[in-house]
Amino acid sequence: MTIRPNVPMMKGATAALLLSSVASGALAQDAIRVISHRQPALEYYTQQMVEALPEGRVNVELMPIDKELELASITMSSESDAIDVLYLTDSSFKRFAANGWLEPIDDLWEKYSDEYDLDDFPQSVIDAVSYDGSIYAMPILTNTELFFYRKDLLDEAGIEPPETMDDYMAAASEMDSARRAGTIMSLKPVDAALNEAHWYMNAIGDGWFDEDWKPIFNNEAGVAAITRLKEMSEYAPRGFTAHANDESTINLQQGLATMGLQWFTRAAAMDNPEQSRVVDQIDWVAPPGGGARVANDGFAISAFSSGDREEMFKMMAEAASKESMQEGAKYAMPPRLSVLENAELAEQFRWYPAARAALESGKAFPAMPDFNDVGEIVTRHILRAVTGEAEVKEALDQAAAETEELLAGRGYYD
Incomplete structure (x- = not known):
């Protein structure tokens, strides 16, 4: 995994210069640039993205959530292609989708539904990563x-x-x-x-x-x-x-x-x-x-990315596969029904009973x-x-x- 240092958040011309510099580096490597919040579950799932494609095809940058959202907002409001894939929480996702900053993925979801068993995601989760009738993100974790x-x-x-x-x-x-x-x-x-x-x-x-x-x-x-x-x-x-x-x-x-x-x-x-x-x-x-x-979070493709959207979708789908989420269950509650219904989870991870109770009472x-x-x-x-x-x-x-x-x-x- 290629992890760059946290990018200091700056405004105006300084931010534009920073983004131009970072974008040039990413494009020179012809790699998919993924930005994400830094926490154990996302360290795991971004690594799955890295491993889904040949070595060197994916660059991951992990940073605190506020810095990630500010960087993404600056980049996308300028319609820059410096970011390809980004992690979004349920609340930030709606804003990005409403602004037209995200790529709808309904066609790819339908095309690869069988290959990646996408019907395993409950409708409530699909709804959580949808906006105005279109799917915009690959669900990666249910968090409470x-x-x-x-x-x-x-x-x-x-x-x-x-x-x-x-x-x-x-x-x-x-x-x-x-x-x-x-x-x-x-x-x-x-x-x-x-x-x-x-x-x-x-x-x-x-x-x-x-x-x-x-x-x-x-x-x-x-x-x-x-x-x-x-x-x-x-x-x-x-x-x-x-x-x-x-x-x-x-x-x-x-x-x-x-x-x-x-x-x-x-x-x-x-x-x-x-x-x-x-x-x-x-x-x-x-x-x-x-x-x-309670939140359902995921990874989305930038509407301004110049990368291959099908390649990026498959990268995200590999990270969100049943096998990946079975292993990732130690870090975050997986949104796949087949994994959630596995009775061994509560025995293996002693915090799962509290998490299920928290899901019922959370908002x-x-x-x-x-x-x-x-x-x-x-x-x-x-x-x-x-x-x-x-x-x-x-x-x-x-x-x-x-x-x-x-x-x-x-x-x-x-």
Whole structure:
């Protein structure tokens, strides 16, 4: 696998120069350029793409999700062919598809359905990677957030795994100490903070919007949700406003935090003796109160790629094959029915029972192409509230006003 260093995100002429330089290098090698978020499951699946084609045909670049999305947005808004294939979350996928930045793959899906057993994907998953009636991405993983906790420490303290948000707060308070934080908390803008807030908005609040896309996150229940988030931050590690998945994973692995919300894809890392000091000490349940994020993510082909779309589709399909996903199940929940229904998974990977429970109680982000842009607004004001820069009600009211202005300008209201 060819993995380049993380690309620093810059604006304007600097970004254009950077993209021109990187694109020239990729084209000179006549290789398919794949960009993706860096996490264990995606390291595995991008490696499957590398192995699907002859050596040197695929270049993979892995980076934090916010940097990947910014790089992709800059590239595609300029209609550059510097990216061929990219990983997208469920929310970012809708925005990219709505902007016309992705290549529809319905014809290839039909052509290769038998060869790659594509009917093995449930319709709900196909719907999740479709927009306006067309399929745009190859499903690669179903991801859900779990509640990670130190079973050894809670057992020693006589504390049951929390089932409600009140239980969670009581346990975090009890376990918080100068040596070890009571809970992890991932509030780095935008993706990590939005994930954390999504859980509180569903477990305590009434969600994000009403049926007409009017914000309701600033109502009484929403204020209570973010007030609780602010209260919980007292038991979080220092620097939590700059923490995303990597930082929170490390805090759990190194025994620096006792519990908290984290993605299914990070579960295997807890038992990796080369990285973790807490092997066999972490356990999992569905997030207290329910409502944590569930996502169906995948890889899509850029509408501006000059590569062979059929070759790229087959590369993605090989990575998403039944055999590949059977092995990849240790890193992420596979969206194929034949793999999900394998009873051996729960025996082999001890976090699967909690994941199935989390899927039942979880909730996806609102199904709007502009939710990432809404997230930039909302997380900025939530952080103002959590850090004490503004009162919670004031911050959420301001976020709601800016959100409504944004959506009005994009035609959401009559």
